Amino acid sequence: MIEIITTKDIAKIANVSIATVSRVLNNNPNVSEKTRKKVIMAIESLGYEPNLFAKNLAKKNKWNIAIGCTEEVFEGFKDSKNNFYLPIMSGIKEYFSKIKAEIFIFSIEDKKLNISFNDVDGFLLVGGGLKKEDIEFFLKYKKPVVVVDEYVWGLDVDSIVSNGFLGTYNIVRFFLEKGYKKIVYFHFKEKHYSFEQRKLGYEKALLEKDLIPKIYSFQDITDLKNLTKNVMKEKPEIIVTSKDLCAIEIMNILNENKYKIPDDVGVIGFDDLKISEDFQLTTVRVPREEMGNLAAGRLFDLVNGVNPHPIVISLFTKPIIRKSVKI
Amino acid sequence: MIEIITTKDIAKIANVSIATVSRVLNNNPNVSEKTRKKVIMAIESLGYEPNLFAKNLAKKNKWNIAIGCTEEVFEGFKDSKNNFYLPIMSGIKEYFSKIKAEIFIFSIEDKKLNISFNDVDGFLLVGGGLKKEDIEFFLKYKKPVVVVDEYVWGLDVDSIVSNGFLGTYNIVRFFLEKGYKKIVYFHFKEKHYSFEQRKLGYEKALLEKDLIPKIYSFQDITDLKNLTKNVMKEKPEIIVTSKDLCAIEIMNILNENKYKIPDDVGVIGFDDLKISEDFQLTTVRVPREEMGNLAAGRLFDLVNGVNPHPIVISLFTKPIIRKSVKI
DNA sequence: CTGAAAGCGCTTACAG
DNA sequence: CTGAAAGCGCTTACAG
Incomplete structure (x- = not known):
């Protein structure tokens, strides 16, 4: 004892x-x-x-938590379709509502905050596509920093991501085992850790079955029209892509060109946005509330000096089977 | 408010x-x-x-934490050379010593515990090479389970690992940038997530430089003798391998065969065991105390019902440059 | 600059 | 089966 x-x-x-x-x-x-x-x-x-229990129980003043968001996160608040970050933000807020913390949401682009950055106890930076320089800017303040939904190579900073690799791997594997062979991948070529990982998961699944991965990259949603038309000539059975929004765009293009889903071709997305159910899109669910909870929890640990060694946390995802692929 | x-x-x-x-x-x-x-x-x-702060502060009785170890972990307690798991266990114990927890260490093979498995509040399973069936056995009790230093495909169970991919990638890249070209990899073909990841990190580093990865697998340390002799005929500049213990074995074999380290060939390991310094082995440090801390912290969260969504936590590693490779 | 005291939100002997 | 009360280890007005 x-x-x-x-x-x-x-x-x-x-x-x-x-x-x-x-x-x-x-x-x-x-x-x-x-x-x-x-x-x-x-x-x-x-x-x-x-004793951190006693400390946090007795505490009267609050932790100041600054939550920096990329433009995409803010846009998601208005655009009911692209609401990927909405549940993440709820998850963050929910966690902090239970402890003595005051949160300050600000734009990473503007960097304008209601309090001085020096009075902040910890930073949460939210958004895929976050740049290395952005993160380094906040690291300067020598306060804990946790990055949400991005991981930047070469910076040993705490990051929370979804397990895109396993997510795509599992769902592609699921359909491979059902007998599908011609599964192609439309890779959204935006610099984002998740998209890279998801692509790798597809690759691994195909290679394991001795099939040749077919990866088509596109830079912009406008590229999708030609790409889809061209690829369809090769009669793929399923098109897998980087995210639901792209999948839905592909479904629209397919409809315009008189292709029937899922009879002529199946489509698989990633994220499981709210609208994806309306489109009966087969996809991979990213547990976004939980992602927010975990990010907030990790930052809270760091603010309290608990287990400060930097880590990457990756959340398991779940395949969601709907009607956009024949089963 | x-x-x-x-x-x-x-x-x-x-x-x-x-x-x-x-x-x-x-x-x-x-x-x-x-x-x-x-x-x-x-x-x-x-x-x-x-309020978990109040709860844990007021608590009089203790959480019962069962820590299952593989045989390898127990062997490490006696063998001063292969002490990989010693600091991990210290890290775990240190974390639990600060909170109201009683820990019960047992062998995963025997499954003999001083208390009933039903009275356990959470399980920590420690050891690379843990089998899926082992983990599933403990999952049955419907109590939180955290796996340390292993990740088993297909089980969405909380796991703590070191980032072997990035670890090897970074150190190999470091030497590639110094001008090295003929870097080969000796892959220890034991079923262990870490070894797989480390190999992939090597591969990625070479591919990025348009070099062809050369991976030689070995099943057993006894295989190393022939392998080393054969590979040396091709005059590699550096041999990278899955773990320090293998690296040291390779160094011994090289010595026996009159090769000079680092002049004739360099050697790189992984883990940074205590003895690795004596051998002046260039390697990658796995922060093992911290790994134990984090594992314990994660289990404690789960026991308290905090952020229960299953995750993989991976710790950043650090290259340790010594004299086993010319610089 | 320092101390005595109240209070944070729970748990758990103790008494009934 | 239930309640009043002490106590967990801190923080922070308050008074000096």
């Missing part, structure tokens, strides 16, 4: 009250240099570590 | 004391069915959620 050291023990040794110990612990300036030293000595000699 | 709902509010609505509310919350059998229902109604109507 290990004895737990408390502020009381420190107070006794340093010959001060627990109030003073607490002040030293929280860098309160109203402590004389002499007592501060005494207390720090005691803390170090006993190897004291504060 | 959101009003926080407490046991007090529930007590008032249900017309009972907060003690009774607490009893209902903790499934204490000493509550009449009638009051239990009243309290549950109140909880649901207000959407009450317990």
Whole structure:
């Protein structure tokens, strides 16, 4: 049985009250240099570590959490179709509503905040396509930073992503096992970790069955029209693509060109947006509320100095089988 | 400002004391069915959620945490050379020593524990090479399970791993940028997620430089002797391998065959075991204490019902440049 | 600059 | 089966 050291023990040794110990612990300036030293000595000699449960329970003032969003995230608030980030933001807010935290939402582009960046206890940066420079800007403040829905190579910064690799791998594999052979992939060539991972999952699934992956990249949704028409000449059985929004666009193009879904060709997306159900799109569900919860939880740990070693958290996804692919 | 709902509010609505509310919350059998229902109604109507800080602070009895280890983990306790899991176990113990938890260490092979598996609040399963069936055995108890240093395909179970992909990728890339071209990989063909990932990292680094990856697999350390001798005929500049223990074995074989390290050939390992420094082995450090901390922290979250969506946590690694490769 | 005291929201002996 | 009360280890007005 290990004895737990408390502020009381420190107070006794340093010959001060627990109030003073607490002040030293929280860098309160109203402590004389002499007592501060005494207390720090005691803390170090006993190897004291504060009890975070007690700390957070007793806390009166709040943690200041700054949540930076890319333009895409803001757009999602207005556009009911592309609402990928809405549940993520709810998940974040929900988590922080349960603890003593005040959140400040701001635009990563403008970088305008209601409080000084120096008074922020931690940053949450939300949005696929976040640039390295953006993240580095916030790293400068030497406060915890957690990136949501992006992972940038070469920066060992805490990141929360969905497991796009496994997600695509599993759903493609599911249809391969049903006997499908001609499954092609439309890769949205935007710089985003998730899109890269999803493509790799498709590749792996096909290679495992000794099939040759067919990956067609497109830069812009406008490219899709020609691409779809051209690829359809090769009579693919299923088109898999980087995200639901692209899948729906592809379905529209197919409709315009008199192709029947799923009879002539199947379509598979990724994300499981709200509208995807209306289109009966077979897709992969990204647990977005949970992603927000986890991101907030990770930041809260970091703010409290818990397990600070940087990590990548990736959430398992779930295949959603609807009618856009014959089964 | 959101009003926080407490046991007090529930007590008032249900017309009972907060003690009774607490009893209902903790499934204490000493509550009449009638009051239990009243309290549950109140909880649901207000959407009450317990404050975990208060709960864990007030808690008198302990969480029972069962830590299952593979044989390899136990062997590491005796073998000072192969002590990969020692720091991981320290990290786990350290985390739990700070909270109200009692830990029970047991062998996954024997499955013999001092308490009933049913009284366990959560399982931590430690060891590369863990089998799917092993993990499924513990999943049966419907208690949180966290797997440490392994990830098993097809099971959406919480896992903590080191980022072997990025680790190898980065160190191989480092030497490629220094001008090295003939870098080969000795892949330890044991079923272990990490070894697979490390190999992929090597592959990616070479492909990016338009070099052809050369991967030689070996099943057993005894295979290494012939493999090393054969590969050396092709005059590689650096041999990269799956783990430090293999790297050291390779160094020994090279020495026996009168090859000079690093002049004739360089060697790179993975893990950064304690003995690796004695051999001046250039390697990749797996932050093992931190891995244990994070695993314990994740399990603790799950035990408390926090962010239960299953995730994979992967820790960033760090290249350790020593003298086994010319620089 | 410092201490005594109230309070954060729970749990759990204790008494009935 | 239930409630009043003490206590978990901190923080923070308040008073000096």
